[in-house]
Amino acid sequence: MDSKNSRWINTFLYKKIEMTVSNDFIDSQKTIYKLKPLDDNDREDSIGEADNETDIYREGIPFDSDIPFLRLMNGKEPIENVHKRYTLFQQYWGELSPKIDTLLSSLNVGLLRGLKFFLVENDNILSNQPDGGLTNIFRIDDKLKINTAFLNLGSNVSNHSRLLNKTIEFLQNDQYDLPDGKMDITEGDDELKEVTNDNEPISEDVKLKGKIAKQDIEIVRLNSKNCGSIKSAIKTLAVSLLEKINKEKGCNFKTTLDDDYSDDDDEDELEEINDYDNEDSRDTNGNNNNDDRFMDFRSSSRVDLDIVMDYLKYKNKKLIIFIEDIDSFNLKIFNLLVKIFWYYLNDNSNKISLIIGISTSILIIFDKLSKNLINYLNFKKFEIDNSDKIIENLFDLILFDKNSINDKLIYDPLIINELNDLYNRKLLSVNKFISTIKLLCMNKFFNQPMSYLIDTDDENEIQLSNDYIELLRRFKSVKRFDEFLKYNNNSNLILSIKESQFFLKSIVENDKDQILNNFRYFFKILKNYNKNLINLIDFIDFLQDFLIDLNFKKWVNKFELYLIIFQNLNSMKIERIRR
Structure with a gap:
């Protein structure tokens, strides 16, 4: 073997040994877990027991399959107290959840009624006014728009899904109530009140008379994701309508959508749209500018949509197209869609309305749209984002509702402050806020053994076993006080302790009778403090309402009063919670 081959073999062996050593080192740093199932005897004995003295409970092992709550205090918690905690949680959330649902469904109902009237009552069409292009009056006019x-x-984008679903749910209701003979259908919102002219009487046909009769409505949702091109937008619209028709008729239509609506290159399609925009097929008066080109485009791209629209016309159905995110929508595609819908409204006599979701100022949207396109629209702005009002009412519900078990459940002001801060920074949606409230509620009953005392009205009924007293000794305040007594043997210092520290002293000295007496005493003080706090806030709020009648402006609401009361909380504690 020559020296060259020998060097090559030695190098190879060296590298192989080096790799082996490296792999062995990496393997030696890995942590390997072995899960060994318990046999039946061990499993029965271990339920509810802690792994060691420092654990409160054995994680993931409830003592009863019917109760998801665990047995706390090293598995020594009385079973009846576990049942009590779980029952209290069910009682509390079972009482709070319907109130939250009622709150969500009741706000902005007047505004949604106005929205539905504006969209559905197409015969009594509204016309635009020069006041910034944002207000309308009731007149039978401009039927081509x-x-x-x-x-x-x-x-706050996280709230959009809830608002969109709420709007569609309301529009799909069979019938809805409106105030008799009133034009103001926005319930006092100054920006959205209907503008009327006293010198111009309103037709009796336009006036509202109680319930507006049921009208069949079909709603199709479009967004920037399913409308990447004009053909995909039309396909989404046609397929959605065909699915609704099939469900109504109980049969399956055979359509050529998949064959006729294959997406072309986006660049070629946008060129087609630009050419079409440069030669508008119609003006707002319905005159033909380039009718042949319009019909050629329609016949090549909307064959199945024509069939669907004819069916809706035959059934006298109202079509509402819901464009959810105009801020992200391709405006060239939107421009062409509006002209297509405008054609069906006029030449095909379809009943069509548009809903356009915006998250910025409407003036910014109008700056992006051509003036010619705006002439196709009879528009009105609706402020349906009521998230601030909902959050305010939710805080009032969990903090100041005295007609439920809720008034006995005391939330940490630091947590409330943190929740409010998260919402103000647009990090919490309404749905996530409600989920957080439920989590806080469940957490109070799930891992706090003494939470069963919340429903105790008579302090004399409170009995604490040795296990509960041992639990009290684990609190940091008790440990710090114990250290204080050990390092300060001066009797004068001990005599100078505050009244609130006598409870800590009794725990450290293991004086069971004194512990029980002090616990009952301070428990009563805590409940009275919470009731007095609520009464104080209610009184100040009542005083403000009284002054409003004397033409004074209301300063703050109840939740703002709550924040003012606790505004001197140590900000470092809040920062520590955030971290």
Whole structure:
């Protein structure tokens, strides 16, 4: 073997040994877990027992399959107290959840009624006014324009889904109530009140008379994701309508959508749209500018949509197209869609309205749209983002509702402050806020053994076993006080301790009778403090309402009063919670 081959073999062996050593080192740093199932005897004995003295409970092992709560205090918690905690949680959330649902469904109902009237009552069409292009009056006029509602969904995108679903749910109701003979259908919102002219009487046909009769409505949702091109937008619209028709008729239509609506290159399609925009097929008066080109485009791209629209016309159904996110929508595609809908409204006599969701100012949207396109729309702006009002009412519900078990459940002001801060920074949606409240509620009953005392009205009924006293000794305040007594043997210092520290002293000295007496005493003080706090806030709020009648402006609401009371909380504690 020559020296060259020998060097090559030695190098190879060296590298192989080096790799082996490296792999062995990496393997030696890995942590390996072995899960060994317990046999039946061990499993029965271990339920509810802690792994060691420092654990409160054995994680993930409830003592009863019917109760998801665990047995706390090293598995020594009385079973009846576990049942009590779980029952209290069910009682509390079972009482609070319907109130939250009622709250969510009751707010902005007047505004949604106005929205539905504006969209559905297409015979009594509204006309635009020169006042910034944002207000309308009731007149039978401008029938060639598409009724278009711009919904301001707010800047918090996490709330958009709830608002969109709420709007669609309301529009799909069979019938709805309106105030008899009243034009103001926005319930006092100054920006959205209907503008009327006293010198111009309103037709009796336009006036509202109680319930508006049921009208069949079909709603199709479009967004920037399913409308990447004009053909995909039309396909989404046609397929959605065909699915609704199939469900109604109980049969399956055979359609050529998949064959006729294959997406072309986006660049070629946008060129087609640009060419079409440069030669508008119609003006707002319905005159033909380039009718042949319009019909050629329609016949090549909307064959199945024509069939669907004819069916809706035959059934006298109202079509509402809901464009959810105009801020992200391709405006060239939107421009062409509006012209297509405008054609069906006029030449095909379809009943069509548009809903457009916006998250910025409507003026910014109008700056992006051509003036010619705006002439196709009979528009109105609706502020449906009521998230701030909902959050305020939710805080009132969990903090100041005295007609439920809720008034006995005391939330940490630091947590409330943190929740409010998260919402103000747009990090919490309404749905997530409600989920957080439920989590806080469950957490109070799930891992706090003494939470069963919340429902105790008579302090004399409180009995603490040795296990509960041992639990009290684990609190940091007790440990710190114990250290204070050990390092300060001066009797004068001990005599100078505050009244509130006598409870700590009794725990450290293991004086069971004194512990029980002090516990009952301070427990009563805590409940009275919470009731007095609520009464104080209610009184100040009542005083403000009284002054309003004397033309004084209301300063703050109840929740703002709560924040003012606790505004001197140590900000470092809040920062520590955040971290």
